[in-house]
Amino acid sequence: MKTFTKLAMAGALSLGLAAPVFAEGIYTPNLSYRTGPFAATGIPLMNGQADYMAMLNARDGGIGGVPIDFDECETGYSTEKGVECYERTKAQAVVTQPWSTGITLQVLPKTNTDNIPILAPGYGFSPMANGKVFQWAFNPPASYWDAASMIMQYIAGGDMGSLSGKKIVLLHLDHPFGKEPIPVLEAMAAEYGFELVPIPVGLKEMQNQSAQWLQIRRERPDNVVMWGWGAMNAGAITEAVKTKYPMDQFIGVWWAGHDEDLKQVGADGKGYKSISWSMPQPDAPVMADIKTHVVDAGLSQQEDLNSVFYQRGLVISMILAEGIKAAQDNFGKGEINAEELRWGLENLDISAERLEELGMTGMVPPFKTSCSDHTGHSGGWMLEWDGEKFVQASDLLMADAAFIAPLEEEKSAEYAEANAPWPMNEACE
Template identity: 65%
Template sequence: MKKLLKTTLLCAALAAGTVLAAPAIAQDSVNLPNLSYRTGPFASTGIPLMNGQRDYMMMLNERDGGMNGVTLGYEECETGYNTEKGVECYEKTKATGIVTQPWSTGITLQVLPKSNVDKIPVLAPGYGFSAMQDGKTFQWAFNPPASYWDGANMILQAISDGNLDSLKDKKIALLHLDHPYGKEPIPLFEQAAEKHGFTLLPIPVGLKEMQNQSAQWLQIRRERPDFVLMWGWGAMNAGAITEAVKTKYPMNQFVGIWWSGHDGDMKVSGEAAKGYRAISWSLPNSQAPAMQDIKKHIVDAGKSMIDQAGGEFDWVFYQRGVLISAMLAEGVKVAQEHFDAKVINAEQLRWGLENLKFDEARIAELGLEGMIPPFSTSCADHTGHSGAWMIEWDGTKFNKVSELLTADRAAIDPLVETAAKEYAAANAPWPINEECKM
């Protein structure tokens, strides 16, 4: 615990002034701020994700002199995953930043209405409001490569072996953080429960209950659900795994969203948690060329903030952070090429983010083979719907245990359409991009 506290405090101190230096050949720069959370009850998940993002950007600056000779100016503003602090960080960074990365569904929802006014892209990879998929309505918001409603649908496919009707008469508990993030999948699960005949049992976990979930697990023991699905974050994940082990809940019936599949959380229970699964749109591949370049230019050079002794380099979350920065860097590159400009502005980056093309060829060119499924964004689709895999804890690490799953658009798109219309109506006058075509 003392080591973790020391590491957390050190990371926070370093992050407060983190701006990535670049070789002298790069004369220009773009500012890509990140609303990080290296402190507080969610630090255990935030630290590896931020380290991965930071190290990828630093690697591009060190190896390539940035992007087309332009320094990628990664800078962190610490929020502690607190919505109020997140909004303060947004206001602080929007003057010079050409993007905002909220790193919280709560913060995302707060800055979303500001995006049309400030004209700054909101990049929330794999999180945020699922209806941001609708690029016509949410012109400045992006959540590639998959949304929470995508994830919820794919989890149901996984536990039903592809036949959701087989869940009829079963009881499914949703153990979720009592926060906008944890509530986000509920509409999708409620719709599926009504259509396919299973009982949904939402079980909220308050921010002060994350490390002591005895009441929630007493309810789980009493209700005896066929599956427990977890929408957890930070200290909640380790707390839930610990309680599941203690109560002897079958791990093969316990499944989490991608933010509940973190190596650091699982190591608390180790072998006892064997069989726990999570859906994941990313896979760790430490031998991928990009990862080896990060190791060479950043980690081995002593410029990374990772815990090398703890194996963080190989973790799902560290390498997912790498992929998130890869998406942003690609958005910069696409915009540079389209507008024939080196130093792009926020509006040009917005175009770049809605024209991402992570096909197999481009993933290979980036040196990210085996780490992310193909996806592409467009004017109308700001998510991309990459699909995801199930990963399973073997006692020491996560392994891929399924073929690539893809979300059922027929189940999700109508929900998106309704939610987007309701949001626009509630926040009228809300601009709609009628020129945006599918």
């Protein structure tokens, strides 16, 4: 009995003291997933994000003289934990970085009442690009629909008419994330006359995709486009190698371009491609700074500094840092709040000159956000696995904005209607 009383007392005490203790500076939490089924892909990204902020703190003393309190809240990619983390951090945080399409969908409607920006670089709900409807959500520099458009352009080789009569398989995770590109690909199939065959991979079948690849063999598609994540990518790539599917016809989205997945097959994976809005630049000046200030100081957990995902993590934190900086410059103060950061993220201008200043030339294409465009639509490069690492395989590809914009408009309007009353940002033109 005594132990129970003690336990109860300890519990009550910890509840009473639950008021969190925060370090100084701008609080930018990250809903990380270093545990769970997707940890292998999450860790390098989280390391990249953390290291960039650590580098800024060590080199410049933060942003505009204010240190960045970068903190992680572990979700294990579970939506339930994600919402717990969101609720835990939202009072002090200037931003929420949900890190999964499921968590994004969950917190998206809440941001309007909580007034806190969501930063979901390269993921989430593609119509979030429409800043007029989604005032608080940002998915720079490119959305999934951009990715679909860029991949199709690459397959077509610049001439969309050549797609006519082709058969394209979309191998996708059967999950909101995997279903994202379907509306835009369907519209393109109708427009350009190719046949789209979506093949879903259930969450339980990620590691054993023999049925799906049997179907692919039967269908004999001209190309396989993959919307995969976590264990699904390694499963698909090994299965493709096993069934001797020509690797140069196999293209993945940016989350399907993880070095570790391809190292498993090594030279057999040669020719596999992945569209990407980020590219590793081992010689970029920023990498030297990361090395001196973070890695050599023993603050980093990352081993391979040149992997695609690690450097993408750096770019993601750079986008956030630039948003903070833009807000600081505009409002003329260091300690900005969530509302001011929203303005900053809406007025990002990552020009080629700015990238040069940051020492990140070539790591991400230049882009610009605005009140009505929360994505920036930077475009991206096709990366190709050469047997050891990813190398650039194309010039900068740009998404077909004229094709995507009406769809974004339509789907965001649908969303707003389903969630009525939904506040619109009438300030945008």
